[in-house]
Amino acid sequence: xxxxxxxxxxxxxxxxxxxxxxxxxxxxxxxxxxxxxxxxxxxxxxxxxxxxxxxxxxxxxxxxxxxxxxxxxxxxxxxxxxxxxxxxxxxxxxxxxxxxxxxxxxxxxxxxxxxxxxxxxxxxxxxxxxxxxxxxxxxxxxxxxxxxxxxxxxxxxxxxxxxxxxxxxxxxxxxxxxxxxxxxxxxxxxxxxxxxxxxxxxxxxxxxxxxxxxxxxxxxxxxxxxxxxxxxxxxxxxxxxxxxxxxxxxxxxxxxxxxxxxxxxxxxxxxxxxxxxxxxxxxxxxxxxxxxxxxxxxxxxxxxxxxxxxxxxxxxxxxxxxxxxxxxxxxxxxxxxxxxxxxxxxxxxxxxxxxxxxxxxxxxxxxxxxxxxxxxxxxxxxxxxxxxxxxxxxxxxxxxxxxxxxxxxxxxxxxxxxxxxxxxxxxxxxxxxxxxxxxxxxxxxxxxxxxxxxxxxxxxxxxxxxxxx
Ligand code: BGP
Numbered sequence: 001x002x003x004x005x006x007x008x009x010x011x012x013x014x015x016x017x018x019x020x021x022x023x024x025x026x027x028x029x030x031x032x033x034x035x036x037x038x039x040x041x042x043x044x045x046x047x048x049x050x051x052x053x054x055x056x057x058x059x060x061x062x063x064x065x066x067x068x069x070x071x072x073x074x075x076x077x078x079x080x081x082x083x084x085x086x087x088x089x090x091x092x093x094x095x096x097x098x099x100x101x102x103x104x105x106x107x108x109x110x111x112x113x114x115x116x117x118x119x120x121x122x123x124x125x126x127x128x129x130x131x132x133x134x135x136x137x138x139x140x141x142x143x144x145x146x147x148x149x150x151x152x153x154x155x156x157x158x159x160x161x162x163x164x165x166x167x168x169x170x171x172x173x174x175x176x177x178x179x180x181x182x183x184x185x186x187x188x189x190x191x192x193x194x195x196x197x198x199x200x201x202x203x204x205x206x207x208x209x210x211x212x213x214x215x216x217x218x219x220x221x222x223x224x225x226x227x228x229x230x231x232x233x234x235x236x237x238x239x240x241x242x243x244x245x246x247x248x249x250x251x252x253x254x255x256x257x258x259x260x261x262x263x264x265x266x267x268x269x270x271x272x273x274x275x276x277x278x279x280x281x282x283x284x285x286x287x288x289x290x291x292x293x294x295x296x297x298x299x300x301x302x303x304x305x306x307x308x309x310x311x312x313x314x315x316x317x318x319x320x321x322x323x324x325x326x327x328x329x330x331x332x333x334x335x336x337x338x339x340x341x342x343x344x345x346x347x348x349x350x351x352x353x354x355x356x357x358x359x360x361x362x363x364x365x366x367x368x369x370x371x372x373x374x375x376x377x378x379x380x381x382x383x384x385x386x387x388x389x390x391x392x393x394x395x396x397x398x399x400x401x402x403x404x405x406x407x408x409x410x411x412x413x414x415x416x417x418x419x420x421x422x423x424x425x426x427x428x429x430x431x432x433x434x435x436x437x438x439x440x441x442x443x444x445x446x447x448x449x450x451x452x453x454x455x456x457x458x459x460x461x462x463x464x465x466x467x468x469x
Contacts, residue, residue, distance in 0.1 A: 007404040008464070014113065014411025015461040016074035017067070017433060018368050020120035020164065022050055023420040025080065027057035032093035034086030036122035037132075041177035047426030047440065054420050054436045055446050060103050062448060063418055066434050068110035070454060071461035075112050076367055076413045077103065078120035078164065081145055088124030089141045097152050104156050114157050115294075115367075115413065117221060118146060118205065120164040121178050121423070132179060133194035136278075142201035143208060150212045160209055160218040161294045161367060162202040167222045167251050168317050170195045175316045176423045188273035196275035199254050203288035210289075217291035220255040221367045223317055224248050224295040226352040230304035230330035239305045239327040242267070246326070247301070249359070252293065256360045258286030267326065292410060293360060296368035297395075299335070300348035303327040316424065318342045340372050340429055346394035353402040353409070363408040368415035369395055372422060372429040375451065383435045383451035392453065393468045400465060418448070433457055 022028070022038040028050050029035060038050055056063055067075055082088060083096035100116075107114045119142070123132055127141060149160075163169075170191050173179045179194075181187040202220060209218040227244040229236035245263035253261045259282075268274050298318045306328035313322040315329065319342060322328035335343040349369070356364060371391040375383050392414060403409050419432035427440050435449040459467055 001405065003401055003404045005404070006400055008466070009400065009403060009409070011464070012073075013409070013464060014074040014115070014365060014413070015465075016072045016076060016112070016115065016411065016413045017417035018076035018413045018415050019056070019417050019420055020078045020117065020122075021080035021083070022053075022120070022122040023422075024054045024056040024077075024416075024418065026050070026052040026055045028053075031057075031099070032083070032086060032095045033080065034082035034088070034093075035125040036080060036082045037125055037128045037178055038122050040125045040128075043177075044424050044426070047424070048421060050421060052438075052443055052446075054418055054438075056418070057099070059446070059448075061106055063434065064103070064106045064110060064112065066448060066450070066454075067417055068112060070433060070458045072110075072112050072417075073461070074115045074159070074411060074413065075107050075417060076115040076117060076161070078117035078122075079149060080122055081119060082122065082124035082126075084148060085124065085145055086126070088127035089144065092148060097148075101152065104153055108156060113159060114153075115159045115161065115365075116149070116153065116157050117161040117164050117367075118149060119162070121169070121176055123178065128179065133197045134190060136197065138197050139201045139204065142198075143204045146205040146208055147212070150209060154213040154216065158216050160216060161221040162205055162218065163198055164221050164367075165223040165296060165317070166195065166198050166202070166220070167247060169198070171247065171321075172314060172316055174314065186271070186273055188268065188271040192268055192273050193275045196277065196281075199251075200281055200284060202255065203258070203285045206288040206290060207284070219290040219292040219294050219362075219365075220251065221294035221296065222248070222251040223368075224252070224297060224352055224356060225299060225301045225318065226348055226355055227327075228300055228302045228332065228348075230302050233305070235305035236303070239303045243301065243303045243327040252356070252360060254285060255288075255290055256293070256362065258282065258288065290362065292363045292365060293356065294365050294367040295356065296415070297349055297352055297366060298369065299343040300332070300345045300352065302330045302332040304330045338371055339374060340425060342372070344371075344391060346398045349395050350398035350402050353399070353407050354405065357402075357407040363410045365409070365411040365413065366399070367413050369412070370415040370431045372425070372431050374428055375419075375430045375435060377435060377437065377449060381449055383449060385451045385453045388451070388453045389456045392457070396460065396465055396468055
């Protein structure tokens with residue numbers, strides 16, 4: 001549809017950007033923090049350990065001041081569960097509680113609304129050693145963690161996100177270091193049992209939030225990519241529906257409607273992998289209601305029909321996968337790619353927003369979107385990231401079009417506020433508006449520099465998205 005009368009974004013649109021604890025903070029085993037699964041994993045060859053990252057733990061004041069200079073209305077960050085409760089359950093680490101309390105106060109001092117992700121890929125290692133999300137107890141452990149957060153920060157935090165990219169934890173956990181399925185007899189059974197526990201934990205945490213903090217708002221934060229069929233062949237359409245259900249709708253159908261997606265149910269039945277559901281579980285899922293949907297969008301996916309032959313292939317969050325008899329990835333010839341091979345699809349962003357809104361009719365906030373690139377610091381201290389500006393501009397244009405079509409958008413938080421460590425591609429894959437002066441293994445001085453995109457985004461925020469030039 002051609003839109004000639006563009007609507008303005010809401011006055012209270014939440015402009016900001018995102019980070020996650022294990023990728024930005026550093027101080028990963030100090031100040032009372034227990035290890036998380038990220039700290040005990042073997043980092044991919046050629047990439048940095050997570051002990052320093054961007055040193056946000058020590059420099060959060062300087063970093064939040066820079067965010068304020070850009071005009072941020074919100075800052076999305078995550079709490080490291082094992083910083084707050086080192087063993088995942090039991091004793092609370094007061095120093096960890098104080099750290100996030102200070103981060104929240106610093107945001108509020110600058111009129112920045114904290115948007116807090118409760119769990120972003122960093123399950124406490126102590127819980128993982130006991131069996132992680134495979135144990136039924138994990139549900140209550142998460143709810144207890146949520147209670148600690150609500151008790152300590154609920155007076156100041158209005159917006160909460162439950163679990164970052166639960167769909168990626170389930171689909172590509174091996175790649176992002178959140179758990180291995182090596183040696184597991186039926187990996188589908190394990191993964192979707194873990195998934196059931198996470199869904200239940202999320203539902204209970206949302207319910208508890210509404211009980212303890214009646215003015216707060218809470219929602220999930222999956223990674224949603226609309227899936228296209230590779231052609232107009234009917235079998236490609238079926239493959240696209242399969243992957244849409246497995247990758248996207250399972251998670252939102254459950255969070256919003258409290259029911260299992262029927263295609264995913266059939267897929268699990270075929271694999272003898274239906275989760276064990278206890279009496280009452282589905283009532284809990286149904287009773288819990290998110291106030292909004294947070295979602296991460298990087299690009300769309302395209303798939304074609306896959307016959308029953310061949311092996312299952314795993315990609316990363318945004319690329320290449322195959323499941324015989326279900327779908328297989330197809331390189332979309334209409335799209336450009338980033339230096340790291342991820343497709344770029346701003347129009348697909350609009351298609352994704354439209355589809356999500358027509359399915360769930362809830363306000364939405366973009367909790368990640370962005371371009372990973374090899375940025376260069378020039379001798380005079382500049383970073384000319386016009387490619388990033390171009391990427392973000394095209395995506396914001398699509399938000400404005402979607403809003404003009406009646407989609408309710410609350411805000412936009414690209415990935416990432418500041419350079420940090422990628423999930424599996426190291427420090428060199430940079431996303432931030434703020435450059436951090438370090439290399440993969442040479443920490444240099446960790447000084448902060450404003451990229452060209454920093455000044456551009458400041459102007460975008462100042463004009464509430466009217467001036468994207
Ligand atoms: C999302 C994660 C983030 C982040 C981002 C970019 O899947 O929620 O933690 O890192 O993707 O991915 P990558 O770091 O692999 O480039």
